[in-house]
Amino acid sequence: MSMLNNALSGLNAANIALTVSGQNVANADVEGYSRQQAQFKTSNVYLGGVEVASVDRIVDAFLNDDIWRTNSDLSYFQNKQTYLGFIEQVVGSDSLNLNNSITSLTSALNAAATTPDSNAYRQQFLSAAEGLMRDFGQINGALEGQLNKLNTQMSNVALEVTSLTKQIADVNASIGKAVANNQPSAELKDNRERLINQLSKHIGVSTVERSNGLVDISTLSGAPLVVGTKGSSIEVNGTTVSSNFLGQKFKLNEHVGGQFGGLISADTQVIQPTLASLNSLVADLADDINMALQSGFDLNNNAGIALFEYNATNPLGSIGINPNIGTDELAFKGSNTAGPGDNSNIANVISAMSGKGERFTLLVGDLAITSKQNQTSIATASSLNTNAVAARDSLSGVNLDEEAASLMHFQQMYSANARVISTADQMFNTLLQMF
Structure with a gap:
């Protein structure tokens, strides 16, 4: 069950991260929008898993x-x-x-x-x-x-x-x-x-x-x-x-x-x-x-x-x-x-x-x-x-190339965890057929 739970947690985390990146892309041209980023952490359960600890605004008070x-x-x-x-x-x-x-x-x-x-x-x-x-x-x-x-x-x-x-x-x-x-x-x-x-x-x-x-x-x-x-x-x-x-x-x-x-x-x-x-x-x-x-x-x-x-x-x-x-x-x-x-x-x-x-x-x-x-x-x-605006935008603004790379990464993360779930399902079905 730990394999299934780990994969499910990864699936959920990847889904949240995809949503965050999608929101960044959608708001790329909105003045004053600060890009957001999903922060991951290991789940506090036996044999772990992953969860989204927070979704943070990427800002720097000094730059503002x-x-x-x-x-x-x-x-x-x-x-x-x-x-x-x-x-x-x-x-x-x-x-x-x-x-x-x-x-x-x-x-x-x-x-x-x-x-x-x-x-x-x-x-x-x-x-x-x-x-x-x-x-x-x-x-x-x-x-x-x-x-x-x-x-x-x-x-x-x-x-x-x-x-x-x-x-x-x-x-x-x-x-x-x-x-x-x-x-x-x-x-x-x-x-x-x-x-x-x-x-x-x-x-x-x-x-x-x-x-x-x-x-x-x-x-x-x-x-x-x-x-x-x-x-x-x-x-x-x-x-x-x-x-x-x-x-x-x-x-x-x-x-x-x-x-x-x-x-x-x-x-x-x-x-x-x-x-x-x-x-x-x-x-x-x-x-x-x-x-x-x-x-x-x-x-x-x-x-x-x-x-x-x-x-x-x-x-x-x-x-x-x-x-x-x-x-x-x-x-x-x-x-x-x-x-x-x-x-x-x-x-x-x-x-x-x-x-x-x-x-x-x-x-x-x-x-x-x-x-x-x-x-x-x-x-x-x-x-x-x-220069001040450029410095702020380089940190807090949305870079479409970076977001495209993030979308691909989280899609792969989602697909990999989905495959783990599919594999685990096949293993359980095979084991059940043995009895």
């Missing part, structure tokens, strides 16, 4: 972590570049180059210096100043548009992350029940890994798997995203992002990684510094020109007045031409006793603009350098992510 980490890095740099590239293009465009507008102002002043009481030259200077205001307005509008776009995108990502954490928490609950009841959980775990893969593109993740099969997930800074069967929600207020878990709030910064990190970085490292630089440049330019004009006198021998006015809390977004100034009020004269041909204060106005163009050029250059460095980071992150 590598994919999630590189997913996060790639998404971080790509989303930052979306805003960085746009702002670099806007600020560095020929049509909005402040150097050109400042040059126009200087040219108008140089022309006025030849005939300082000429209404045409004075109007040319005012027109050049109005052109500068238009440039400021367009740049400010573009930056405000990016801030609005950033806020909308962050809000959408927050909804997506909140949905994913809830889905992962629900899958955790299903896995916990399956493990507790000794039921298959491979498909559930594959689904959970797919969800974590999606989550890692939005935010950097750190995972810890419990002995009961549940996975806890936190941000790279330690803020909880999923703990057991509970998921956190993400809140966005302007460009401030926080994770809310069971009433506790955790503020997230650019170091959180992923899409969120890239978007936060676009705000804190690109948009806000650019606004600060431009606001400083605008305020200094306006103040210096105003001061120079206020030190001179106009055509009517009155003390000069400011050309520009602005709100100190937002110079770029509020600067404009003083409505009280016209061609006669431009203080090009150096004293109130000088004749109408005096141009001695024009040199002070030109000097007031000195260095402002260089500051703008430096800003454009810094943006270009930062953009180039970020693009290099995108290329590096993309290569690392491709």
Whole structure:
């Protein structure tokens, strides 16, 4: 009987292994599917036999972590570049180059210096100043548009992350029940890994798997995203992002990684510094020109007045031409006793603009350098992510050639055990006929 029992156990084991290999082949093109493998062991009965000890998912937690980490890095740099590239293009465009507008102002002043009481030259200077205001307005509008776009995108990502954490928490609950009841959980775990893969593109993740099969997930800074069967929600207020878990709030910064990190970085490292630089440049330019004009006198021998006015809390977004100034009020004269041909204060106005163009050029250059460095980071992150996916697929992905060989092997195993059963049957029948 031991021969028959051994053969029967081998037949059953081979059948299970064939089913597993067949399932692998059927799911070869399913994204995120981890191939499975039947593990054999000797039966705990006299004279042995074989049985399937388990059907295991072939996975490596390190390889999955590598994919999630590189997913996060790639998404971080790509989303930052979306805003960085746009702002670099806007600020560095020929049509909005402040150097050109400042040059126009200087040219108008140089022309006025030849005939300082000429209404045409004075109007040319005012027109050049109005052109500068238009440039400021367009740049400010573009930056405000990016801030609005950033806020909308962050809000959408927050909804997506909140949905994913809830889905992962629900899958955790299903896995916990399956493990507790000794039921298959491979498909559930594959689904959970797919969800974590999606989550890692939005935010950097750190995972810890419990002995009961549940996975806890936190941000790279330690803020909880999923703990057991509970998921956190993400809140966005302007460009401030926080994770809310069971009433506790955790503020997230650019170091959180992923899409969120890239978007936060676009705000804190690109948009806000650019606004600060431009606001400083605008305020200094306006103040210096105003001061120079206020030190001179106009055509009517009155003390000069400011050309520009602005709100100190937002110079770029509020600067404009003083409505009280016209061609006669431009203080090009150096004293109130000088004749109408005096141009001695024009040199002070030109000097007031000195260095402002260089500051703008430096800003454009810094943006270009930062953009180039970020693009290099995108290329590096993309290569690392491709390698990480390839490494995971080489272990966990389905190789049809290997599965074909396994199918042949287990078919032979099945046939051999079936022949043993047939032989044993013939032997018993022969023995029975002898009596």
